[in-house]
Every structure is written in structure tokens, then in C-alpha cells.
Amino acid sequence: MKKNLLSMMILALVLMNTVMNAVIIFAVLPAAKKTDTLVTKICSLVDLELESEEEATGKVDIANIEVYDIADKLTVNLAKGDDGAAHYAVASVSISMNSKDPDYEQYKDAVATKESLIKSRVIEIISSRTIEEAQGNTEGVQTEILTALQEMFDSKFIIDVAFRDIIFQ
Numbered sequence: 001m002k003k004n005l006l007s008m009m010i011l012a013l014v015l016m017n018t019v020m021n022a023v024i025i026f027a028v029l030p031a032a033k034k035t036d037t038l039v040t041k042i043c044s045l046v047d048l049e050l051e052s053e054e055e056a057t058g059k060v061d062i063a064n065i066e067v068y069d070i071a072d073k074l075t076v077n078l079a080k081g082d083d084g085a086a087h088y089a090v091a092s093v094s095i096s097m098n099s100k101d102p103d104y105e106q107y108k109d110a111v112a113t114k115e116s117l118i119k120s121r122v123i124e125i126i127s128s129r130t131i132e133e134a135q136g137n138t139e140g141v142q143t144e145i146l147t148a149l150q151e152m153f154d155s156k157f158i159i160d161v162a163f164r165d166i167i168f169q
Contacts (some may be wrong), residue, residue, distance in 0.1 A: 004124065060159055064100045068111050069093075076123050078168075081130035089134060092151050092164040093122055095149065101157035110153070135168050 044138045078087040095111060095118070097104060110117070126134065127143050134141060146161045 005138045020149060038149070060098045060100070064098055066097045066099045066104075066108070068095045068097065070095070070115060070119060070122075072119070074119060074126070078126070079130045079135060081132055083102055087131040087169060089126055089131075089166060089168050091122075091126065091166040093145075094164050095158055095164045096160035096162065097157050098159050099118065101155070103153070103155035103157040107153050107155060107157055111158075114152075117152065118149065121145070121152060131168055138163065 072092065074089075074091050076089045076091065078089055080086065097108065097111070099108075124144055125148060126141060129141060142161045142163065146158065148160065149158050150156055
């Protein structure tokens with residue numbers, strides 16, 4: 001008798017589980033899909049990107065990267081830090097460009113002709129940092145320079161800024 005009662009309880013629980021799964025499949029999932037579709041449409045209307053910045057930039061094949069080296073080493077006075085002493089940085093900068101970007105043909109020669117403006121922007125960004133900030137976050141400085149250059153050219157054909165060498169004193 002106990003086995004029969006236990007079997008009936010298990011059968012009732014299995015049936016209840018099946019009914020609950022059916023409710024989830026037919027009620028909850030379509031609503032979630034509709035919500036996802038609605039959010040996607042709103043984002044496209046507002047022109048928001050759902051990908052991260054890295055995905056938006058995408059990976060560029062090494063064969064499609066052109067590198068422009070700023071010939072001069074830039075000597076930059078850094079902002080005074082906690083120690084109050086004057087510090088400087090000496091940096092060599094390289095700019096990587098995506099040769100398959102639609103704006104590349106338009107701006108590739110402009111990078112060389114506007115080199116003095118590029119140097120000025122690089123110096124402005126580096127000089128706003130103290131020695132501790134610059135040494136501790138060179139990637140952040142490079143990212144800030146990249147963003148400034150992309151804004152300067154109003155294009156994303158510049159994909160990276162790198163320091164060939166950088167010395168802090």
C-alpha cells in the first residue's frame with residue numbers, strides 16, 4: 001500500500017512538472033522573445049550599439065594594418081605630482097591604421113601632413129598626467145590619444161596608438 005501511494009505521489013509530481021514546463025515554454029519564452037525584439041528595435045532607432053567598443057572596432061587582419069611612425073621623439077613635461085618635482089617623458093609614437101576602412105584612402109596622406117597637430121594632441125594628453133599616472137596607466141594614455149585622434153579625423157580608420165618606447169624621468 002505504501003509503495004502504491006508513493007508511486008501515485010511521484011506520478012502527480014511528474015505531471016505537475018510537465019504542466020509547469022509547458023507553461024514556461026508557451027507563456028514565458030514568447031514574452032521574453034518579444035521583449036528582446038522590442039529592445040533591439042528601440043536600440044536601432046536610437047542608434048545605440050549593443051556590442052562593446054572592442055567588438056565595434058573589430059579585429060583587423062594584420063595584412064590590413066598600416067603603421068605610421070611619428071619620426072621625432074616627443075619630450076613632454078609632465079604635470080607636477082605629489083613630490084612637487086618636475087618630471088618629463090620621452091616617447092616615440094606609432095599610429096596603426098586600417099587600410100580597408102572606407103576613410104583610409106581619404107585620410108592616409110593627411111596623417112603625414114597633419115603630423116604637427118597630431119604631435120600637439122599627443123603632447124597635450126601626456127602632459128596632463130603626473131608621472132605616477134602616466135607610468136601606472138600607459139594603456140589608458142594610449143586609449144585617450146586614440147580617441148582624440150579619431151575625433152580629430154572624425155573617423156575610426158585609426159585603430160591603435162602605441163608607444164615604440166617611452167621613458168619617464
